[in-house]
Amino acid sequence: MTEQPIDDQPLVTFLRQHRPAPPLPAPDLEERILAAVANEPAHKSQYRHRRLWLVPPAIAAGVLIATAGHRLLTPPSPNRAEIANLEAFFVNSWDGTFSDSSAADTAFEPFPSDSSQSE
């Protein structure tokens, strides 16, 4: 046996017809509320304050990044042995440049002269 669905409309209508009405507000309630609102900081200035709070962390983060970047990107200063090696490398490189110059010259065939072309 299925139950008949209950029609709620008479109940809802009864409730709406006989709902107790709230007592009238105090005559100055609106003024009180708006005065309380006026005592609160304006939303615009709240935004400004919120932005100002961002400044110190941003500066701190910038300093941190700059310091870390400086440390990472600056090469370490070489010790004496490394400097000596580097000097020796330069000297050898220069010597090699001068001593290999003849061999380097012979590596390319000279261009034929203009006179030989005209012949």
Added chain:
Amino acid sequence: MSVVPADVLIDRESDSYLVQKCLKGDRQSFSELYRRYEHKVRSTLYQLCGPSSLDDLVQEVFLKAWKGLPKFRQASSFSTWLYRIAWNVAADHRRSQAVQRSGLQHLTDTGTPHAPAPDLMQMHYQDLVQRGLERLSFEHRSVMVLQDLEDLPQKQVAEILGLPVGTVKSRLFHARAALRQFLQLEGVEL
């Protein structure tokens, strides 16, 4: 050429437009929002909490609304958001009242059946509705007040209370059944 009255023009301003103006610091727009919703907020609080401290509760709702406007994302309508604040204020108030009343017996005159005169019938029925609502749990009462008395759509009620629509339906079913039974026992034919 017809001239549109200024108050009609103001009424045409949407809630979200007024909210934007409030966020720019325009308190006059908040005053307009107050006038639009004061009655609904007051009525809801009254049905949920009764007459005591009603003005203070209304003030608390609107002050919280003003303070909370920067956080209002407008994902829901302003009215839904405001009803939600009102419901939270009512729930907090009831909790604090319950703590104060603990240990005390709530006295109600339900003993002697009375036959009111016809001119008192309206007052009698209002009293019955009030007593019937008071007998419901706060959860059931909230659903009933918002949907049946404030005539809000079920989806909006669910949003205000932060509940699935199915839960709202279920609570409404049980609340109506309990209230119907109470009214019938009091001699009301529905």
